[in-house]
Amino acid sequence: MPASVAAALAPRLKALPARVATMAPRLGYAKDDAAATSRYRWNNQPSKAWYNSAWWQKTRQRILARDLYTCQSCSVLVAGKGEAHIDHVVPHNDDRSLFFCEDSELQTLCQHCHNSKKQSEERRSAGGR
Numbered sequence: 001m002p003a004s005v006a007a008a009l010a011p012r013l014k015a016l017p018a019r020v021a022t023m024a025p026r027l028g029y030a031k032d033d034a035a036a037t038s039r040y041r042w043n044n045q046p047s048k049a050w051y052n053s054a055w056w057q058k059t060r061q062r063i064l065a066r067d068l069y070t071c072q073s074c075s076v077l078v079a080g081k082g083e084a085h086i087d088h089v090v091p092h093n094d095d096r097s098l099f100f101c102e103d104s105e106l107q108t109l110c111q112h113c114h115n116s117k118k119q120s121e122e123r124r125s126a127g128g129r
Contacts, residue, residue, distance in 0.1 A: 047094045055100065060086045067108035073117075078110045085114035091121055 042048045050056060063086050069079050078084040087109045092098035109117065
């Protein structure tokens with residue numbers, strides 16, 4: 001490559017990493033980037049917005065009071081911030097009719113039991129155990 005061509009390309013090549021870094025991903029998100037994962041799920045799963053609805057907020061409080069802030073799986077008190085999860089007994093999988101369900105189809109779970117249940121459901125749906 002002639003020196004004049006290399007000299008002309010040098011400034012462009014130095015700017016390339018900065019331009020690439022600011023490009024939006026085209027195929028999804030980086031698995032180890034928690035913020036990108038959250039943004040991707042929020043934008044691609046309609047049920048994420050349903051959790052901000054007035055119906056869900058009222059229903060959540062009703063279920064917590066009904067279950068006396070107690071995990072229905074392990075009987076641990078879940079009164080701290082972020083400890084109580086209201087779980088759909090039948091997974092809704094972004095189906096509106098399953099998400100907006102009767103109170104009898106919801107239960108209070110602690111974070112550990114909720115995460116364990118969701119992981120086992122995901123393994124089953126992926127064809128695992």
